Amino acid sequence: MSPLRELQAAMRAALLDEPGRAPVTAILDDGLGAEARLAIYRHHVLDSLTEVLGATYPVVRRLVDERFFAYAADRYIRRHPPAGPYLFEYGAAFADFLAGFPPCAHLAYLPDVARLEWAINVAAHAPDAVPLDPRALQGLDPTDAPRLRFGVHPSLTLLASPWPVDRIWRANLPDSAETTVDLAAGGARLAVCRRGEQVVLDALEPAPWALRAALAGGRSLEEAAAAALGLDPGLDLAAALRALLEDGTLIAFTLSPREEAP
Amino acid sequence: MDVGIGLRARHVAEVLARRPPAVWFEVHAENYLGGGPAIAELETVRHDCPVALHGVGLSLGSAEGLDHRHLRRVRALVDRLQPRLVSEHLSWSIVGGAYLNHLLPLPYTADTLALVARHVEQAQDALRRPLLIENPSSYLRYRHSTIPEAEFLAELARRTGCGVLCDVTNVHVTCRNFGLDAGQYLAALPAETVGEIHLAGHSVNDAGGRPILIDDHGSRVAGPVWDLYARALERFGPVPTLIEWDTDVPPLAVLLEEAAIAGRLGRPALAGARGVPAA
Numbered sequence: 001m002s003p004l005r006e007l008q009a010a011m012r013a014a015l016l017d018e019p020g021r022a023p024v025t026a027i028l029d030d031g032l033g034a035e036a037r038l039a040i041y042r043h044h045v046l047d048s049l050t051e052v053l054g055a056t057y058p059v060v061r062r063l064v065d066e067r068f069f070a071y072a073a074d075r076y077i078r079r080h081p082p083a084g085p086y087l088f089e090y091g092a093a094f095a096d097f098l099a100g101f102p103p104c105a106h107l108a109y110l111p112d113v114a115r116l117e118w119a120i121n122v123a124a125h126a127p128d129a130v131p132l133d134p135r136a137l138q139g140l141d142p143t144d145a146p147r148l149r150f151g152v153h154p155s156l157t158l159l160a161s162p163w164p165v166d167r168i169w170r171a172n173l174p175d176s177a178e179t180t181v182d183l184a185a186g187g188a189r190l191a192v193c194r195r196g197e198q199v200v201l202d203a204l205e206p207a208p209w210a211l212r213a214a215l216a217g218g219r220s221l222e223e224a225a226a227a228a229l230g231l232d233p234g235l236d237l238a239a240a241l242r243a244l245l246e247d248g249t250l251i252a253f254t255l256s257p258r259e260e261a262p
Numbered sequence: 263m264d265v266g267i268g269l270r271a272r273h274v275a276e277v278l279a280r281r282p283p284a285v286w287f288e289v290h291a292e293n294y295l296g297g298g299p300a301i302a303e304l305e306t307v308r309h310d311c312p313v314a315l316h317g318v319g320l321s322l323g324s325a326e327g328l329d330h331r332h333l334r335r336v337r338a339l340v341d342r343l344q345p346r347l348v349s350e351h352l353s354w355s356i357v358g359g360a361y362l363n364h365l366l367p368l369p370y371t372a373d374t375l376a377l378v379a380r381h382v383e384q385a386q387d388a389l390r391r392p393l394l395i396e397n398p399s400s401y402l403r404y405r406h407s408t409i410p411e412a413e414f415l416a417e418l419a420r421r422t423g424c425g426v427l428c429d430v431t432n433v434h435v436t437c438r439n440f441g442l443d444a445g446q447y448l449a450a451l452p453a454e455t456v457g458e459i460h461l462a463g464h465s466v467n468d469a470g471g472r473p474i475l476i477d478d479h480g481s482r483v484a485g486p487v488w489d490l491y492a493r494a495l496e497r498f499g500p501v502p503t504l505i506e507w508d509t510d511v512p513p514l515a516v517l518l519e520e521a522a523i524a525g526r527l528g529r530p531a532l533a534g535a536r537g538v539p540a541a
Contacts, residue, residue, distance in 0.1 A: 004374060005325035007404075008357040008366075015362055026369065026404045030440065032469055037402035040469075040476065045364050052363075081360040084332065085292045085319020125296035154297075197299040 015042045016078045049077045052087045056121045057094060059172040060114050064104060072101060088125045092118060109163035109183065116165045116201075119157035119192040123199045126155035131248035144255055146222030150215050150244075151252030155194035158213040162187040166203055195248060207232035208240055212249065220256055264502040265521040265528070266314065273514045274303050282514070285521055286312040286346065288504050292319045294343075295335045304343070314347040314458070314504070315340060319361070322381045322395070323354035323368040333388045340389050347458055347502065349394040349427045350385070352378065352415060369404035370414045375421075382422040394457045395419075396427035399435040399464075399477035411436070412450035425457035428498065430491045431483070435464050435475040444490055448497055456498040461491060461524060462506040480509035483520060492527050500528050 001009075013021035015038065027034035050073040054061050061069040076097050082090040095114035104110055132150070140148075159165070164185045171178040189209035191202045204212070207228045214224035221241075228235055244250050266286035269277065277287070287307060294301050307313060319332060340348060353365035368374050386393055395418060397411060409417070415426050428451060437444040463481030466473050483491075483505070491503075505520045 002325050002373075004323075004369070004377065005357070007369065008325055008354060011366060012357045012360060012362065015364075016360075026406060028403045028405050030403060031472065032474070034402070036469060040401045040474070041364055041366065045362055048363050082363060083359060084329065084361050085321075085355070085363075086295055087292065087363070088296050125298050127297035194298065197302075 011038075014038050015045050016081060017042070018078075046074055046077055049082065049087075049090070050074065053077075053091050053094060056088075056091045057114055057117045059117055059169050060094075060098070060110060062172050063107065063110060063113065063168075068103070072098065072104065075101070088121065091121070094118070109161070109165065109168060112159075112161035112163050112165045113168055115159055115161070116169055116190065116192070119159055119190075120199050120201075122157055123155040123192050123194040126153070126194060129153050129155075129251045132245060132250045132252060134242075134245045137253065140255075146220060146225075147256045147258065148221040149218060149254050149256055150221075150250045151254075152212075152216045153193055153249055153251055155192075155199075156212075156216060156249060157192045158209065158216055159190045159192060160187065160209065160213075161190075164188055166190055166201055169201075191249075193249065205232070207235045208243075211235075211237075211240055212244070215244075215250075264500065265524045266312075266502065266504045267517045267521050268316075268504060268506040268508070269304075269307065269313075270507070270511050271300075272511055273517075274300075274307070276514050277307060278303065280514075281310055282518055284525075285518065286314065286502070288314040288316050288347075288506075291315045291317045291336050291339055291348075294339055301342075308343060312346040313343055314349070314502075315343065315345040317348070317350040318365065319355065320350045320381075320385060321354050321356040321361075322350055322378050322385065323352065323366075323374065324356045324381075325354075325377065326357065328381050328384055329356065330388075333385060337388050337390075340391070347394060348389060348391060349396055349458060351396045351398055352411075352418070353398045365398045367398060367400045367402060367404070370407040370409040370411060372408070375409065375414060375417060379418055379421045382418065382424050386422065386424065392424055394425040394427040396429050396460065397432050397436070399429070399432040399475075401439060401474065401476070403440060410447075410450065412447045416450060416452050416455065419452065419455040424455075426451055426455045427458045427460060428456045428494060428501075429460035429462075429477075430494050431460065431462045431464055431477050431487050433494075434484075434487050434490050435477045438473075438475050445493065448490075448494055451498075453498050456494075456501055459491070459494060459498070459501050459503040460506055461487060461503060461520070462508075478509055479506050482516075483523070488523070488527065491524070495528055503528065 007026055010024045014024050050070055053073045076094055080093050095111045098104055098114055099111035166188045167181045171181050189204045191204055191212055210231055211224050211228035214227045225237055266288055269287040269289050351365045355362050419426055433444050433447050437447055461483045462479040463483055464475050464477045466475055503524045505517055507517055
């Protein structure tokens with residue numbers, strides 16, 4: 001390892017306070033002490049990344065209060081520092097971290113609220129995509145339809161929770177009229193995506209949600225339709241697909257190979 | 263006088279509505295590398311005002327080398343925006359795959375100079391234009407540093423053809439923190455390499471009974487920094503100057519006031535020949 005590489009690894013250990021770190025002997029005391037000097041940098045690293053997480057997770061921050069949020073963020077940042085300079089991509093694992101963080105175990109809905117806020121963040125920053133032109137499907141042989149697989153808009157996340165996370169989220173927006181949420185009100189099945197410049201949350205019935213989730217997961221139209229119709233045999237599949245084309249959810253399609261005759 | 267302000271998200275709508283005259287804007291490249299409406303808004307701003315790109319994520323001083331995926335993304339942004347200036351920092355942020363979100367100081371040695379020069383050349387080749395490299399503000403020094411920072415930057419510019427972004431606040435902060443002479447620092451930068459100046463607020467903190475200056479970009483430019491800026495203009499001539507403000511960002515009007523002060527200080531420099539003291 002080059003001396004510079006060694007120094008940078010030692011600085012990282014010191015800034016993130018990694019266990020077993022050694023003093024960075026290359027730093028001059030300059031009348032203040034190397035540790036006090038490192039602390040200035042550590043404060044900025046943790047503070048600025050806490051701000052980044054707070055901007056992505058404002059409702060989580062509000063639910064647990066500012067001080068607890070700073071404490072949880074501090075633990076998270078030390079364990080999961082950013083992998084790159086795109087800070088809008090930072091914090092993907094925060095919901096899972098909260099789910100395993102004992103001090104907030106009593107807030108069972110908190111990780112799912114964090115998942116919703118992450119989905120909103122992903123939707124806001126996802127690349128732009130051109131919706132699939134329905135005319136592209138017109139030339140298909142109808143018997144090929146079951147083998148269709150679709151690419152979905154990169155901003156789309158499908159989220160299912162046993163908690164009413166969309167209501168919790170809305171109630172905690174600034175200036176929200178709603179101030180209480182009945183946690184026993186039942187779960188939520190949500191589609192979060194960006195349409196134009198706007199991030200939208202759609203609360204869906206189980207069958208249309210399952211259709212989207214299966215297609216977004218790369219399943220064929222046949223498999224996705226089976227999953228949706230299994231939940232609601234009365235679902236108007238053609239209308240549901242038209243809706244997905246009209247709202248720009250679908251952006252591409254492929255035909256999976258025909259199964260070989262036995 | 264050529265003065266700009268750092269464009270922050272909370273001001274974009276007002277800038278688009280008001281189109282403040284006679285200023286240009288600088289943005290952090292990393293904030294525009296995703297999708298969504300931000301980049302389209304910036305392109306609208308760019309219709310009327312020049313835009314400069316300021317990178318914070320290349321980590322030119324990382325021993326493990328540059329992230330070429332990041333460099334490609336910056337290149338695509340440069341191609342799309344055609345900014346008037348592109349700048350980065352004399353610092354490092356990435357080690358072992360972790361981005362530490364701070365412009366961390368480098369030991370100024372011959373080995374570091376060779377490494378940073380190599381990375382600046384790689385970046386300039388990828389972006390197909392010269393970079394301006396900014397002096398950081400420092401709160402620590404390394405035992406084995408042998409080259410004064412300004413001389414390090416001068417030699418980096420000589421080897422790579424890059425320019426220098428002279429952050430006058432950072433010169434003030436670093437020199438005060440280590441008892442160095444800011445005038446000597448400016449004198450060690452070759453005037454012809456300085457292509458941009460940054461100005462920002464800083465704070466004075468107490469560290470065990472002694473003051474330590476921190477460049478927090480959270481207030482108006484301080485009196486001593488304006489004085490140093492006037493000296494920088496005498497030495498470097500009327501280079502494009504940018505007002506930065508990142509924490510507790512005030513209304514746009516406050517940034518425009520700061521820009522106007524810089525503009526007034528810049529008039530004598532504009533009248534005098536480049537590099538010739540006005541006094």
